[in-house]
Amino acid sequence: MKLLVDLLVAWALWFLVRRLFRSQPPLRSTFRSTPVRRRVRAAGDMVACTHCGLYVPRAESVSGGQGTAFCCLEHKEAAARH
Numbered sequence: 001m002k003l004l005v006d007l008l009v010a011w012a013l014w015f016l017v018r019r020l021f022r023s024q025p026p027l028r029s030t031f032r033s034t035p036v037r038r039r040v041r042a043a044g045d046m047v048a049c050t051h052c053g054l055y056v057p058r059a060e061s062v063s064g065g066q067g068t069a070f071c072c073l074e075h076k077e078a079a080a081r082h
């Protein structure tokens with residue numbers, strides 16, 4: 001009788017482990033997206049391009065002076081032309 005209980009416990013554990021492994025792919029994809037979110041947070045605050053409105057990390061933006069920021073050098077030059 002004890003052997004039967006042991007078998008039932010072993011089966012229950014195996015079933016649980018199998019369920020855990022089955023639910024792992026969606027879990028992994030959320031873990032994969034976490035570093036991206038962390039990178040965005042680590043990049044600091046986002047600034048909107050004065051020319052096109054695109055949000056870029058302040059570290060990657062092109063400063064136009066007087067508190068303006070641009071997503072690329074082309075937009076800084078385009079805004080300066082106006």
Ligand SMILES: [Zn+2]
Pocket residue numbers: 049050051052053054070071072075
């Ligand atoms: Zn832009």
